[in-house]
Amino acid sequence: MKQRHDQTSRVLLEQESVISVSAVITTCGRPELLRKAVRSILEQTYEGDIEVVVVFDKIPVDELRDVEVPHGRRLTTIANTRTPGLAGGRNTGILAADGEVIGFCDDDDDWHPQKLAQQMAVWEAAPQAVAIASGIDIRTDGTNIVRIPPEQVTFDNFLRSRVTAIHPSTMLYRREDLIGRIGLVDEQLPAGYGEDYDLLIRATRFGDIYSTPEPWWAFSGTGHRSLPAVGRTSLLVCRISWPSFQSLNGARREQPGLPGKWRLRKPRWGTGNWHASGHVAHCAEIGCSCAPTLL
Missing domain, CATH: 3.90.550.10 (Spore Coat Polysaccharide Biosynthesis Protein SpsA; Chain A)
Known part of the structure; x- marks a missing residue:
């Protein structure tokens, strides 16, 4: 394709x-x-x-x-x-x-x-x-x-x-x-x-x-424009279902060397999905298939 x-x-x-x-x-x-x-x-x-x-x-x-x-x-x-x-x-x-x-x-x-x-x-x-x-x-x-x-x-x-x-x-x-x-x-x-x-x-x-x-x-405006400086420690929102969150959290426990930790968040934006947040590198390192978005 x-x-x-x-x-x-x-x-x-x-x-x-x-x-x-x-x-x-x-x-x-x-x-x-x-x-x-x-x-x-x-x-x-x-x-x-x-x-x-x-x-x-x-x-x-x-x-x-x-x-x-x-x-x-x-x-x-x-x-x-x-x-x-x-x-x-x-x-x-x-x-x-x-x-x-x-x-x-x-x-x-x-x-x-x-x-x-x-x-x-x-x-x-x-x-x-x-x-x-x-x-x-x-x-x-x-x-x-x-x-x-x-x-x-x-x-x-x-x-x-x-x-x-x-x-x-x-x-x-x-x-x-x-x-x-x-x-x-x-x-x-x-x-x-x-x-x-x-x-x-x-x-x-x-x-x-x-x-x-x-x-x-x-x-060329008169005020200051602040461009986002986002690095590995930036928090992302990973839009996943509750079973997927359990899977991701389990994957982290099996890989204790990963930086930071995942935290469960309540459903947002009326989607009914749960969300996990972590460092930007997490999704790639634990094989999450979502497209992470900046929090």
Whole structure:
């Protein structure tokens, strides 16, 4: 099955027509920053069609009529019709988008004009990649911090580290993956915290993430943005049934060398499932088949 999908992906990225891209922006009330972000996407040098889908979360829809839309570009403004918050907003945008590839952008970020062209070139060279990232340039409070991600990041890499240089506003995914084998952004995580990490872990079960070696994304707001620094000691939520929890706990007792310990948590989010929490490495080390998510 995986081989068949890889072959399909290769055809998608090697076909003669230029692949269309939809960029999804969720916003909740920063009109000037939003317009800057939108324009940075509409002004991409990428030759394919680009659609910007702006999802307004818990605020009235602004049609952005003052934003000029060049030829080969489209701008769509819609309301969040799913769970309030970033995850629901992004999913609303994904489902409304027409592009073969989906990119995310926050409303206070902007893309370098060559971002899409450079990332799509990387994808053409590595069609087996499940997603594409880029470096980031954080410009705040008079400082300029550049973070360049590894050229290739695997599922095991993400189990051991959040790899903070891979930022959600740089990511490109195939739309068919997000509505299919990977799944949409998880809207049930508490307060939406860690939904990007969860998506990266789920995505890399099907392939590696490749990155460009340059910072094609920038955050230039006036405040400080704190990027999550998640390591081996971060707590994860492992969504499992009660029998599975007993099995996992028994596995730990049989392997006393494992760091930390599992703790039973009450059912959350109305699922009726029990949850266990432990260190990020646990799921891999004791053979749990779940996709752990950040707590």
